[in-house]
Amino acid sequence: MTAVPAASPPTVAIRCAAVTKHYGSGETRIAALRGVDLAVQEGGLTMLVGPSGCGKTTLISILSGILSPSSGELSVFGTDPSRLSDGERAEWRASTVGFVFQQFNLLPALTAAENAAVPLLIRGVPWKQAVEVARGHLAELGLGERCASLPRELSGGQQQRVAIARALVHDPRLLVCDEPTSALDHETGERVIDVLRTAALRSGRVVIVVTHDQRILRYADALLRMDDGCIVGDRSNTSAAPAEGT
Template structure:
């Protein structure tokens, strides 16, 4: 591995201040994918802890297991072995229905491709999630408008995704992720599809989320600009957390 140095602290249980609560705890997480007779071990035993209100980056080369780990820590994938605890609740072992309910109530998601419903306007995309959370029509509309204003898109409520720039789409997606005040935000390459200006706006929003709203943000990224706002960086390589992080994190491959 070229140009390595121990520049960024890697999450270790013994480094957690005693006063801070732990939003994410993973112990011995392994994940093996089976395809016919062949199997592939994507994660080989991950231990980590993330404090509430922290911005945690998951970095590493393609195929290192970042997305798999994010999926497991979000309760979307069930690990082959190991345990995951989110906000004090052990989610490994929960039924699919209970997992879905947990995600709905506690986690906001941000995706590289935004994943907005193209047929719905910005405000409707947010309202849909609020409706899912049981918030009724009028109140959902009011909250959705508030969230759009929070991300600086109050005037774009009626715009369809195709009428928005990449950065604006991602801000709508962030507003959607914030619907219902989740405690955890799981983000997958949130700045990868954005230009410089859009990327900076999103990074600033995520920083505010963590530092002003108290959200815990776990983010897969290759974007070195985010390092400035991160509390910790986990560098994955070959399905394991590496104790070393490259001094210059590579840009998106």
């Protein structure tokens, strides 16, 4: 692993400097990111907003080690995932990153507990032990009674909470959430963001939420606005009131 020299204060968990990302080449070359500079602090809920096609998905893909930038400096908890080999990067993702997808991406054949246990299974934890740990996380999220349910037997909000349990079960330092509330009604969406914020407030963890949902912006500790591949606005929302119930 190659660590980027830590020139930033210790509370900065993620740092990007002049990060670009291009797709294609020649006349078909498209710039998805045009020099992103970014610093995200530990222990907060960071929201990333902007119009469709502005580069949000590309940015979180790079931050989570799924894509590599075309150029620029990147440090995520002291590691530049783009400098790791494919295998090392997969290991790094498995240990460092938790994902919450817009469409949940739960495995339809598995129960809620088994779905939530997947990251532990990826890390080689035995099946029964992994499922047991996952049950505990589901119980914390109020789904203790639905551990044996299949995804199709759960509501959208419940499925998203299973997805969150899955994202947290291996205790990752970075949680990347893509439109976690867009498929949910207002009340359920608020409950979900509440859970995410609780996770974010845990020391050392960073939660990045990509969203179009204006209703949840008030929960952000930091708000990043993107447009045309650049960060066009960066606001720390230290005055944001904690979500109800937290």
